[in-house]
Amino acid sequence: MEPIRLLIVEDDAMVLEVNRQFIETLSGFQIIGAAANGTEAIQLIIEKDPQLVILDYYLPDMDGYQVIERIRLRQKDTDFIMVTAAKDVETIQKIFRFGAIDYIIKPFRFERLKIALERYQQMLYRFRKEDELTQKYLDEWVYTERKKIENKPLPKGLNEVTMKQILQYMMKVKKPQSAEEVAKGIGLARVTVRRYLEYLVQTNRLKLDVQYGSVGRPINRYSI
Template sequence: MDDKHRIKVIIIDDDPMVREVNKNFIQQVKGFDIIGEASNGEEGLQLVKKLQPDVVILDIYMPKINGVKTLLEFRKQTMNVDVIVVSAARDKETINTMLQNGAIDFIIKPFKFDRMKQAMEKYRYYKISMENSETLSQSELDAIIHMKQPSNSDEPLPKGLNMFTLNEISSYLNNETDPKSAEEVANAIGIARVTARRYLDYLEKKGAIRLDVQYGSIGRPVNRYLMGK
């Protein structure tokens, strides 16, 4: 994945073992860099001011300043940071308070890797989509909010394909004016070329992209892809 799409993360949790688990999980999801850790909200606020991450992984039960007050301070000080809550808190009042104040996801401890991966991939798709577009259509917005395929069809994806990667490739091609090869798409998204080719073949068959075969002076022709029919 290119550097401009890498996402900076700070983890705020008073338990060093939990911080390590969160860190290990996040590092297994492509596109994220852990740039700092804090053991309470007070340290976290200072770290966020200094390092300006994209997203904070925030616990609630912490000394000095808990997660609820930390999130409220982020909003009070108009810090441009997103928040994913990872906490043992499960009472409706706390959950509601965090969501009302802009937490984009809430993971209840204990949790498995797949739940963290889901949250981080959804956030990455949201972040890239918002950065790539000045305006959004309703279908594009629905795809971001609900993580659905931006299409009028409810036909399930073929086995081995997932909606997140499909949307990411579609978003990438939508912002490129020149046709791109499978290798260029793979490098931009951070996947294998053969995987990119499968998604591109699927999008072409669905009519979402068109194939542009380019012939060079020597060698085999190169298949390149462009949005639009």
């Protein structure tokens, strides 16, 4: 199956880049563009015809609901996953009524976004493969699959806020860093930072490069 063409709409440049880096670690997706406001998002959707849009609700010129509304009026076959801090019932109902396939509330764990994207990928594959779907399959999809969408807890002693702080710092420096350098950069203890760095390597969000010198112990350096 060809990669799913994906567009990211997010007005916070740092958040956009972190999300981009994470999505690029997943197979089967091709990021074809990014937009920082609603006007640009609508233009890119019309021009590039993405299959899926990761859409923030709070944008400088309009909200995410207005973006979806204008795309629906143009009868574009575009799917949306809303990723936003908006969590009031009225907003969530409006978004689902206009056909968003998922709604992820910030702050979120990347595992939650990963599940949403993989679920969409499986759904799209099934739609392309089959002419008809059975009630049994739909029931399994709606109920069994939704049970899997859970926020897996982080290892004991780690928290999402600090993890995102470290990821944002790594995006900013743009070069391999030791645990000591990261600790100094964000003002945390080296032992604490090392635990987060090791976890981020295990979950494929950072790369580890072990550098050996002529003397002394090797140095672990981490990069996006």
